[in-house]
C-alpha cells in the first residue's frame with residue numbers, strides 16, 4: 001500500500017520507488033528460476049502509464065521471458081489497485097536483465113525457459129528482439145567512447 005514516504009509532492013508515487021519495487025520483484029522472479037544470486041545488468045523500456053496515488057495498493061507481476069546463457073530477461077507489470085472498488089489498471093511496465101552468479105561471483109549458466117502458452121511464446125520471441133537491440137545499443141555507445 002502506498003504510504004506518505006513513497007510519494008512525491010504531487011501525492012503520487014515517486015518514480016524511483018517504483019523502480020525499486022520493480023527491481024525487487026524482477027530479482028525474486030530471476031532467483032526463483034535460477035536458485036542463484038543474481039545482479040541487475042540492465043533495466044529498459046520503463047514506461048509509467050498512470051500515476052499511482054497515496055493509499056493505492058500496488059500489485060507487481062514478474063516473469064522470466066527468456067534465458068540466454070548466464071543472463072535472462074524478466075518482464076515486470078505494475079498495476080494500481082483502488083482498494084475501495086477493487087478496480088485495477090496498468091500503471092507501469094519494464095524489462096530487466098539479470099545475470100546469475102556462481103559462488104565466486106562470476107556469471108554462470110542457467111536453465112532455459114520453455115515457453116508453452118501462446119502468450120509465453122510471444123514474450124519469448126519479443127525478448128530475443130529486445131536483447132539484440134539492447135546489446136547493440138550498449139556496444140555502439142561503448143564503441144563511441146572507445147571502451
Ligand SMILES: CC(C)(COP(=O)(O)OP(=O)(O)OC[C@H]1O[C@@H](n2cnc3c(N)ncnc32)[C@H](O)[C@@H]1OP(=O)(O)O)[C@@H](O)C(=O)NCCC(=O)NCCS
Nearest residue numbers: 038039040041042067068069070071072097099107134138
Ligand atoms: C552484469 C555483469 C555481471 C556482467 O559482467 P560481464 O563481465 O559483462 O560478463 P559477461 O561479458 O560474461 O556477460 C554475462 C552476461 O551478461 C550479459 N550482459 C552484460 N552486460 C549487459 C547489459 N548491459 N545488458 C544486458 N545484458 C548484459 C551478457 O550478454 C551475458 O549474457 P549471456 O551469458 O546470457 O550471453 C557485470 O557487468 C556487473 O557486475 N555489473 C554490475 C551489476 C550491479 O551492480 N547491478 C546493480 C545491483 S544488483
